[in-house]
Amino acid sequence: MRSTPLDKPSFTSVGEGEQLIVITQADDDHFRNNCLPQLTAWAAAEGIDIRQLDPTVGLPEEITATPAILFQNSKGRAVYASRYAELGTIKNFVRTNRVRPQPQAKLCADNVLQWNNGRAKLNAPIKLTPLQGEINDQQVTADFAANALTALAEGMTNFRMQTAACLGRTDRAFYCDVHPYLSEEGELFLSLEMYSMFNCIRPVFSTGDQPLRASFRDYQQLFQDAGQLFQEEIIRNINASEIGDAWTPLPGATSVVTWEELGLEINDTQASIEVLPKDFELSKNWRSSGAAIPGVASLFFRFMEPLDRYAGEVPEFTGTLALAPNGSLQKGHFTADLRSLTMGMAELDDKVKRKYIYTKRFPEASFAFDLPGPDQTLLPGQTNRVPVAGIFNFMEKELPLLVQAELTPQLDEQGEQQLLVHVQFDLNVTDDFGVQGPDGPDPARKTMVFDLNFFLSPQ
Numbered sequence: 001m002r003s004t005p006l007d008k009p010s011f012t013s014v015g016e017g018e019q020l021i022v023i024t025q026a027d028d029d030h031f032r033n034n035c036l037p038q039l040t041a042w043a044a045a046e047g048i049d050i051r052q053l054d055p056t057v058g059l060p061e062e063i064t065a066t067p068a069i070l071f072q073n074s075k076g077r078a079v080y081a082s083r084y085a086e087l088g089t090i091k092n093f094v095r096t097n098r099v100r101p102q103p104q105a106k107l108c109a110d111n112v113l114q115w116n117n118g119r120a121k122l123n124a125p126i127k128l129t130p131l132q133g134e135i136n137d138q139q140v141t142a143d144f145a146a147n148a149l150t151a152l153a154e155g156m157t158n159f160r161m162q163t164a165a166c167l168g169r170t171d172r173a174f175y176c177d178v179h180p181y182l183s184e185e186g187e188l189f190l191s192l193e194m195y196s197m198f199n200c201i202r203p204v205f206s207t208g209d210q211p212l213r214a215s216f217r218d219y220q221q222l223f224q225d226a227g228q229l230f231q232e233e234i235i236r237n238i239n240a241s242e243i244g245d246a247w248t249p250l251p252g253a254t255s256v257v258t259w260e261e262l263g264l265e266i267n268d269t270q271a272s273i274e275v276l277p278k279d280f281e282l283s284k285n286w287r288s289s290g291a292a293i294p295g296v297a298s299l300f301f302r303f304m305e306p307l308d309r310y311a312g313e314v315p316e317f318t319g320t321l322a323l324a325p326n327g328s329l330q331k332g333h334f335t336a337d338l339r340s341l342t343m344g345m346a347e348l349d350d351k352v353k354r355k356y357i358y359t360k361r362f363p364e365a366s367f368a369f370d371l372p373g374p375d376q377t378l379l380p381g382q383t384n385r386v387p388v389a390g391i392f393n394f395m396e397k398e399l400p401l402l403v404q405a406e407l408t409p410q411l412d413e414q415g416e417q418q419l420l421v422h423v424q425f426d427l428n429v430t431d432d433f434g435v436q437g438p439d440g441p442d443p444a445r446k447t448m449v450f451d452l453n454f455f456l457s458p459q
Contacts, residue, residue, distance in 0.1 A: 020070070035067075058262075062168055064119040072266065085243055088451070092293070112162055114161075124234065125176065134183060148223045151223035152224065155224035174196060177195070201402055284323045286320065303440075319456075321419070335365070371389070380409045384406070418455050419457075421454055429446065
């Protein structure tokens, strides 16, 4: 693609009184120095005012840590809950909340390790997979899982087990996975992985090809060591992450003030507050019902930075989704009609379709998945982040693809159920599919980023 770069498609028009509220503390250096300037420049281009708050004068009780980013307009106020270094995700947060702020329900779990630090809370859910390997004495390993989890918790000295562990929008969680293997010689190996709550696909820490190891008879001490290592990695991430996971709890002594006292009141006659009924039960079958961001197609694509000026959209996008009986994600099939692809210039569109992706021969691209069994139930009023393994089909080539889906069950303006879906993933379109990208550096010239934001309605 050697044509003149195009402007990106226009997005939702700005409304009056839109504000981004930014709250930082002294330890938020990475955000202030590396991310806030970009956010400020984008907000200025969008006509959104930025209001920075000083925590020392007090904050509403739902703000528990920094950096915190909120969007407010006449329809309501929403708290951003994802990585602060991902400007594209912040843009989507603003665009989806311009129409109607998303519900701000707490994220709750049972029997989870939790660290209470000042105002803030940090959860560490543990996933221990079944012991694999040479297991000859079932009696010896009968109590392995319970004893192992107890020992691991003892190693995480900052955490305490909570029967009900709820998190607000500015609280955090790191998911800790442990994969034990017992060798024929009686040596136990522990492979560890830790994930940010904002990405359940790429770990922020892994032991890789150097698992923890010890004699099986010392497994409880080994699990204590694993717990200590997890805690050290959590602290390292919240203190020094440069991908958006750095996080500073507010002191417990921070004064509680209202948004109104801070001069950030909302016109109650225009604001709409979504309340989900207690007996809310999700429908099991869904179909696509339109784009989530007014003025933006359900499927938007661009090349990786710094070539992101090469961008476009696919307006014709359809799909269906089914939930398991317990309300967890089960299967789905989504199709993009590539004949509707546009990059904003008819001549370029025609060239791309004829020379690069051959839409006459390959008019569609699709993604389908059928998950092996029931998983976590989708929680109403919350953004549920779910890893989805499926098959991407493009130009008659099939590619296994793992994506992270964000699904928010909510009510529409008529009080009917809807699912807000956001998915972002990238593909090496040159090496995997033979599509020539624009002139520029690797890997940007080969890597296309796909951004999907759409609603599903019950079938």
